[in-house]
Amino acid sequence: xxxxxxxxxxxxxxxxxxxxxxxxxxxxxxxxxxxxxxxxxxxxxxxxxxxxxxxxxxxxxxxxxxxxxxxxxxxxxxxxxxxxxxxxxxxxxxxxxxxxxxxxxxxxxxxxxxxxxxxxxxxxxxxxxxxxxxxxxxxxxxxxxxxxxxxxxxxxxxxxxxxxxxxxxxxxxxxxxxxxxxxxxxxxxxxxxxxxxxxxxx
Amino acid sequence: xxxxxxxxxxxxxxxxxxxxxxxxxxxxxxxxxxxxxxxxxxxxxxxxxxxxxxxxxxxxxxxxxxxxxxxxxxxxxxxxxxxxxxxxxxxxxxxxxxxxxxxxxxxxxxxxxxxxxxxxxxxxxxxxxxxxxxxxxxxxxxxxxxxxxxxxxxxxxxxxxxxxxxxxxxxxxxxxxxxxxxxxxxxxxxxxxxxxxxxxxx
Numbered sequence: 001x002x003x004x005x006x007x008x009x010x011x012x013x014x015x016x017x018x019x020x021x022x023x024x025x026x027x028x029x030x031x032x033x034x035x036x037x038x039x040x041x042x043x044x045x046x047x048x049x050x051x052x053x054x055x056x057x058x059x060x061x062x063x064x065x066x067x068x069x070x071x072x073x074x075x076x077x078x079x080x081x082x083x084x085x086x087x088x089x090x091x092x093x094x095x096x097x098x099x100x101x102x103x104x105x106x107x108x109x110x111x112x113x114x115x116x117x118x119x120x121x122x123x124x125x126x127x128x129x130x131x132x133x134x135x136x137x138x139x140x141x142x143x144x145x146x147x148x149x150x151x152x153x154x155x156x157x158x159x160x161x162x163x164x165x166x167x168x169x170x171x172x173x174x175x176x177x178x179x180x181x182x183x184x185x186x187x188x189x190x191x192x193x194x195x196x197x198x199x200x201x202x
Numbered sequence: 203x204x205x206x207x208x209x210x211x212x213x214x215x216x217x218x219x220x221x222x223x224x225x226x227x228x229x230x231x232x233x234x235x236x237x238x239x240x241x242x243x244x245x246x247x248x249x250x251x252x253x254x255x256x257x258x259x260x261x262x263x264x265x266x267x268x269x270x271x272x273x274x275x276x277x278x279x280x281x282x283x284x285x286x287x288x289x290x291x292x293x294x295x296x297x298x299x300x301x302x303x304x305x306x307x308x309x310x311x312x313x314x315x316x317x318x319x320x321x322x323x324x325x326x327x328x329x330x331x332x333x334x335x336x337x338x339x340x341x342x343x344x345x346x347x348x349x350x351x352x353x354x355x356x357x358x359x360x361x362x363x364x365x366x367x368x369x370x371x372x373x374x375x376x377x378x379x380x381x382x383x384x385x386x387x388x389x390x391x392x393x394x395x396x397x398x399x400x401x402x403x404x
Binding site: 189 | 204368369384386397
């Protein structure tokens with residue numbers, strides 16, 4: 001009889017690297033994996049669902065949660081607050097599910113401080129130039145905003161050394177497959193198993 | 203620009219657990235992975251090809267190779283000698299390929315002593331009873347020989363703690379997929395990459 005620890009996967013990637021698409025594919029294909037839903041003070045965009053994409057809360061409520069120590073990590077980005085509640089982790093554990101965080105490098109760093117068993121994955125754009133092209137192609141932001149993101153991306157990329165796995169996102173399906181493999185492998189990593197060798201020898 | 207270290211994968215499993223079938227599938231599906239071909243003094247079975255399944259050599263030649271320190275590991279099993287030459291590893295490195303060892307627990311232990319970067323995978327039968335059924339079903343050996351294998355298997359299973367990954371072979375395709383994932387994940391593990399962050403930021 002083999003049991004398995006609940007695992008915590010953390011994916012970081014600069015904006016425009018495809019982490020949202022990749023995680024969407026992963027969550028659809030992999031059983032027993034649920035996304036961590038962040039709280040944010042950022043205004044809800046069209047199509048986003050409260051409680052699914054984010055918990056959209058006011059700045060006031062966010063501050064109350066910080067004071068009550070309800071966040072495993074929180075951060076300010078582009079003038080908005082983002083945070084992951086401890087409740088997310090507890091919920092996944094109760095359900096016996098693995099938890100997937102899609103989070104920027106500082107948030108990942110804060111989770112790392114509190115969890116020894118997290119598996120950290122960094123998705124890199126093939127190059128900064130290709131990243132810029134993708135952001136321009138997406139057409140969601142001004143040139144100035146894109147250059148700001150590029151500058152942040154350049155800084156974020158330096159953090160790849162803090163991660164367990166590094167994937168270059170040349171092709172989105174290939175990247176999704178690699179993340180799939182990492183999760184699949186982690187699930188049969190001995191350190192993540194709770195085994196009783198007497199049992200298995202019967 | 204990301205380069206990758208050549209990797210060395212080691213799979214062990216008791217007889218009848220399906221390691222030969224699994225490794226056949228893996229070698230067929232995964233690019234850049236070649237099998238380590240062992241030397242043996244065991245008589246060639248029908249269908250086996252010299253230089254592909256094994257290098258079939260005499261006991262005398264085997265002893266000469268031991269004395270010349272040509273084996274990274276060697277062992278005696280059921281009255282026959284088996285060994286893996288250093289030449290196998292050097293050949294894979296020259297070719298820029300990853301190397302796959304299918305080897306019993308003692309051989310794996312000896313390789314582990316000489317390689318820090320090996321990835322060790324143990325495939326378990328669902329249970330000893332199911333293993334016995336499979337060996338009987340295979341029909342290659344007497345009941346006595348099967349019981350001897352079962353006894354050896356029981357001892358081998360205790361070594362799973364020395365491995366990085368543990369897979370229960372409930373279903374051969376599922377097991378092959380898991381090995382595939384482990385290899386795939388290892389290939390993007392940061393510790394196995396040689397990265398130049400300056401380059402990747404360009």
